[in-house]
Amino acid sequence: MTVILGIDIGGSGIKGAPVNTETGELVAERHRIPTPAGARPDDVKGVVAQLVEHFGLEGPVGVTFPGIVQGGRILSAANVDSSWVDVDADELFTRTTGHEVYLINDADAAGLAEAKFGAGKDVPGTVLVLTFGTGIGSALIRDGELVPNTELGHLWLKAKHAETWASDRARERDDLNWKQWAARASRYLQHLELLFSPDLFIIGGGVSRKADKWLPYLQLTRSRVVPAALQNEAGIVGAAMLAASGPVRREQPAPAGETPNQPARTDAKKSDVSKARKK
Missing domain, CATH: 3.30.420.40 (ATPase, nucleotide binding domain)
Incomplete structure (x- = not known):
């Protein structure tokens, strides 16, 4: 060991x-x-x-x-x-x-962990791991291999960085309920879906512990979405x-x-x- x-x-x-x-x-x-x-x-x-x-x-x-x-x-x-x-x-x-x-x-660390031991284990194709917390972190995994430093939380969305509008801190700052926050997260994920066509989204960070509160409200057309298996330990x-x-x-x-x-x-x-x- x-x-x-x-x-x-x-x-x-x-x-x-x-x-x-x-x-x-x-x-x-x-x-x-x-x-x-x-x-x-x-x-x-x-x-x-x-x-x-x-x-x-x-x-x-x-x-x-x-x-x-x-x-x-x-x-x-x-x-x-x-x-x-x-x-x-x-x-x-x-x-x-x-x-x-x-x-x-x-x-990227969370992405490596999820790809090896978590929700992305043995998943072929393109996997996007997103951590929602103070900001939005991202890890792009292709057939188990990391493409480092994507920083997709800084994509421009709604005339600002996406993380300033759709992060977990933004949810708390704007006093959003989970359905309202999921609508923002959906808009962000739809943008990423258009750009990368991932086979799987893995949602990590603090919100992963409460997936039952927001996951039913997400709206995507092609990609699967699952909470991070390792949650905040990833x-x-x-x-x-x-x-x-x-x-x-x-x-x-x-x-x-x-x-x-x-x-x-x-x-x-x-x-x-x-x-x-x-x-």
Whole structure:
């Protein structure tokens, strides 16, 4: 049994648990710490270190992040502090925790977990995993392989980013009942259906625990829709899966101020590369 610590950084909470990466099961109760106000790097790295110390595991650690991640470097930060952009978060968390840390987009982690152990297991074709929470995360899976960093919550819909109108936070902000929220979610899913024609939508995030309240009201023409089997644990599981796969060297995007013709970083890691996970 290979047990790896997975940590999921969210807009409201940062949670972690040790994961049996051969079965996708948590081997201890997850521990959650509220996300520090503003979610700045110095504050978040302290919480990640607390979680690592809390569980006391040896070995690598997988960490999710709500933004684009390439080669361990953060390229976007929609729902956390903008100072994250261009931070080498793999290096930051590795230095802070004393463990080798591997970073992945949060929805991509959920997608990997659902494809391997959850509602997407053995599903051929195109699967879209969507996490509805503070924003809307997305993971595009094609025949079990991840296409990373799709960030489809930022598609333009209703003259704004889709996640500002159809996320779970938008439901709470606008005091929508589940039928009203499902109408917005349907509009968003219909847009994705037109663009990607997925064989299956998997709906994760906090709303997955209450699928009976909204699933009957969704309206789609072709694609099946199911709630995430791993629910809010999917990000933790996917992060641990990535860390268990070991490093894969790849070229990172050039940091700000450098040109693409400069030599690739020698400390690059696999972060979100789909083939690092496919087994």
